[in-house]
Amino acid sequence: MKTFLHSIFNQFRLLNRPARLFLVALFLDGLLFAGWNLFFNLYIIDAGYSRDFLGLVNAAPSLSALLLGVPMGLLSDRMGRKRAMMVGFALANFAIITMILGRSEGVILAGALMLGVTSQLYVLSQAPFMMKTSDDKSRDVLFSLSFGMFPLASTAGNFLAGYLPGLFTRWFHLAGSVAAYQAVLLFCVVISFLVLVPIAFIHEPKKSGANEKSGSEEPRNSVWKVLLRPLTLKLAIPNLVIGFGAATLVPYFNVFYAERYKMGDSTLGILFSLGALLTGIGCIIGPRLVGNLGGKIRTIVLGQGASLVFLLLIGFSPWPWLSVIGFLARGALMNMVAPLFDAFALEQSHESEHGAVNSIRNLAWNFGWAVGPYISGIVQQRYGFSPLFVSTAILYALGIGLTWIFFRPRAIQVPIAGPVIDEAI
Secondary structure, three states, X not given: OHHXXXXXXXXXXXXXXXXXXXXXHHHHHHHHOHHHHHHHHHHHHHOOOOHHHHHHHHHHHHHHHHHHHHHHHHHHHHHOHHHHHHHHHHHHHHHHHHHHHOOOHHHHHHHHHXXXXXXXXXXXXXXXXXXXXXXXXXXXXXXXXXXXXXXXXHHHHHHHHOOHHHHHHHHHOOOHHHHHHHHHHHHHHHHHHHHXXXXXXXXXXXOOHHHHHHOOOOOOOOHHHHHHOHHHHHHHHHHHHHHHHHHOOHHHHHHHHHHHOOOOHXXXXXXXXXXXXXXXXXXXXXXXXXXXXXXXXXXXXXXXXXXXXXXXXXXXXXXXXXXXXXXXXXXXXXXXXXXXXXXXXXHOOOHHHHHHHHHHHHHHHHXXXXXXXXXXXHHHHHHOOHHHHHHHHHHHHHHHHHHHHHHXXXXXXXXXXXXXXXOOO
């Protein structure tokens, strides 16, 4: 463990100052938001709302992101990445507070819809910012550290958050789990404004690559031309398929374990803490596997494919301990290759189109998340979790297969040097 932490520190130290500050912000984000991710679903259920409504609330952010995600990506291009991240994060937090304090279903849904739009401004600015502040040598490291920093911080965050409902109940004499969950959620969201501090100190690079040398800006293609380009569609379709599979199951792992194995709050905190730790370690190790496994695409396909076995173990294992092993391994394998695909996708497009390409890929992801959680709520209510594990495994397998078909090494094009003209690829 000491060697692993030393390796992370060395990789972190070699990055430039804007990249380091960005990673600090992500670390705070993962640490302080852990309680929100751990307890929001349980709060909604204990507050007396139906599973159908829980599914609708979880789907609402992706629905609004689906409708306005591309405009948010283009707005990020105009505002600059630093300003977009700060504005998006702050507005998203106010939307979450609205969801926590809202008493009626309409208010909670309105907050969830607002969350989807504003968080897109924050999230869609991250990958283009990392592309701008990195070079070919540091890019894989930065993307993987960015994905790893959040779950590594969540390791501590989930562990501590698991004890907060009990502590708050004793300290503030709260009546029942609903009040305790609400207090934890509010506490986590309010202190998470600290994420804005390191972002505020970032000096965003103005230009990079060829533009920096020439001092001129490349012309921008319209978002529709970028969208209809065959390469863009190939980058987006696996996101669509895998995103739909994930949306029906991943948000409800806490509910699954609380109901199937009667796990308490502190046990859930420990489980999700371990899951976050292994995911973070996997994200750090990911770039080192690229050379050994023959490139990004082979690494992505092998990592995601291996995760399918463990996904089925979670849902169908007869023993809790084996299900827990499946949970830990699946999360690490599936997530450690995600930053590699993000970096690969943006390497195929010019910097002037990064906002559009990233928005389109997120649009595809959010399409699944706009309907998946609601469908999942209905299935849970009527049939339980078993059908969801089967359907998610099938969709994951389809998405992994499409990634291989589209981008297997012998078919990969070299990264482009300028804006792509409308040609078949």
